[in-house]
Amino acid sequence: MKTSTFLALALSMGAVDAAAQTGSQTGSLSRQDVRAVSPALERYADEKLANGLWKRPGLSPRDRSVVTLAAVITRNQGVLLPEQLNLALDNGVKPAEISEIIAHLAFYAGWGNAMAATAIAKEVFAARGIGADQLPRSAVDFLPLDEKTEADRAARVEQGTGPASPGLVRDTANVLFRDLWLRPDLAPRDRSLVTVSALISAGHVEQIPYHLNRAMDNGLTRAEASEVISHLAYYAGWPSAFSAAPVARSVFEKRSAN
């Protein structure tokens, strides 16, 4: 049987998970490195991560990669990033999307986090022969702006933040919502996924409701959002997931009530 036929058959049998790329999950460390300190961690990497979390339904491997990249960059985990960038590319995240994820996180995780990620992504891109032709240009044709949604957002920020920091209000409009968010090479739903993952990973729970609602308005399902939280428990730590869960629950309940 040819590989392509086998793959088509496997897909038709619902065995898509078997094809999921999972990586070793030990980042830049070899299995022997991990075993030399913690044989338990080597087992968890296999059993709970590579053959557990990454293969379970609820969130596609591609989305798991987007979420993991957001967590790893937000928490500046250089040791995991080369493997996770390669895994993301293997799981179908496009180079142009990775480029935009890093630029997005410059603003949602901090400029230095994006620069640290850029230093590593440069090596991964070079090793895979990914050149300028696969990256979004600096100036692009923006997605159309939903003026109503943006006006609501701006009014909300003006009310809460305006009296404290007019500069922040202006930059939020001009740099984020009338520039960054309109760049077309990362879908709004994926920008939301990155943003929510960054907020959970950094413990900014008070800003989860706005962005989780926006993510769901942009197409993230409730089942996916649930699984984002449990996925992030592994990469951002259990406490980050537990802090996010009641906030997400409240968002889910309010959306169900409407």
Place this chain on the structure above:
Amino acid sequence: MKTSTFLALALSMGAVDAAAQTGSQTGSLSRQDVRAVSPALERYADEKLANGLWKRPGLSPRDRSVVTLAAVITRNQGVLLPEQLNLALDNGVKPAEISEIIAHLAFYAGWGNAMAATAIAKEVFAARGIGADQLPRSAVDFLPLDEKTEADRAARVEQGTGPASPGLVRDTANVLFRDLWLRPDLAPRDRSLVTVSALISAGHVEQIPYHLNRAMDNGLTRAEASEVISHLAYYAGWPSAFSAAPVARSVFEKRSAN
């Protein structure tokens, strides 16, 4: 007088603190490195840390090492980790315990934090000739599970988190409380110490009450818990300690009232 006789005498005179291993507290930097930037920091390292904090009563040097490792790994402070791992071993933390501390923090601080720590611990273990025979195996005989406590915990998590993330509820039981926490080479009291230290170091105050109560149920005294907070002020920063203090106070008061 022979050294051993002198030491026995010193110990019998209550001078145990004099024997405490404190390290230079400047991590991978020499005293000259520190002096070339901040002579004040060199003085603080000596006066406030090595000859102050680490020698004062309230918490044993061994426990200070456990707490410090948790803080340094949670905050991904590679510059301090080699010295602190050596200091922990000198202060009586066993290689098997360090192995389990790192595995524990994979889940309570994030997978990448544990991998970064593993990369450094591997070098320290190799330099000290610590081999596989001194490490816990991947599969171990679990400690007995207290079914009542676990049922209460599971019910509490199901209620708060279940509606938001069923996957997180399942993993919390299967990966953490029916696996990680039952591994025998780190005592439950020490797992609690690591967990509370990680929560304080990362600012997850809302989860301190559950785990501080669990720590005290597992044998951590109130005086020790108090000193954990002031110890962590140095390694996780004063703001982390100040955020934790009122939460700990409330836990102490409720336990006294019962």
Place this chain on the structure above:
Amino acid sequence: MKTSTFLALALSMGAVDAAAQTGSQTGSLSRQDVRAVSPALERYADEKLANGLWKRPGLSPRDRSVVTLAAVITRNQGVLLPEQLNLALDNGVKPAEISEIIAHLAFYAGWGNAMAATAIAKEVFAARGIGADQLPRSAVDFLPLDEKTEADRAARVEQGTGPASPGLVRDTANVLFRDLWLRPDLAPRDRSLVTVSALISAGHVEQIPYHLNRAMDNGLTRAEASEVISHLAYYAGWPSAFSAAPVARSVFEKRSAN
């Protein structure tokens, strides 16, 4: 026209911003490195940071450097630190002030953050020929202590924190407010600026009111404080700025009402 004449003329015409040192804002990465991953980030570095944020009024370039150093050290952003240290020196932050900023952050961001910063600052100082004669000594003549303010502060901490951690209360007085804060080579207003920036960068919002009030009592204007928040949006991430803004607003309102 001689350069000095031109500069004097430019300054007299209010063109002081043209003289602001801004750096490339790409840290240890070259423009080509950044372009190889994200041409958008290269544009943002120029347009929004170097030629935007750093040149706008509301906060002097020197204060922007103080705030940025605090953010970068608090978040352990090694990739940005060499450039930001050089930029700070170019913008008029003295070597003695940088020495004290790092020592201050040892306590407000964590000992390991200061040690990591020291390792990098040592190289920058060496490259610029900055020696011991330009650094504050370890023992210095302290600034006079305002006993009334200190007694109020101590009473407040005793009430909130004392029952949870007597050690923390003692160290806060002896190490911080009767030692660190009295060192003369960083003005109290600048220590406050560093402290507030560290709190915002690490998300410790509950401690912003005390230190923001103290900063304003020490001479920070409301307009400067506003711009600190929008400046930090770039270096600590938008979520940190958004979490801080309502807290700052409440401080501003209470001060206006008095």
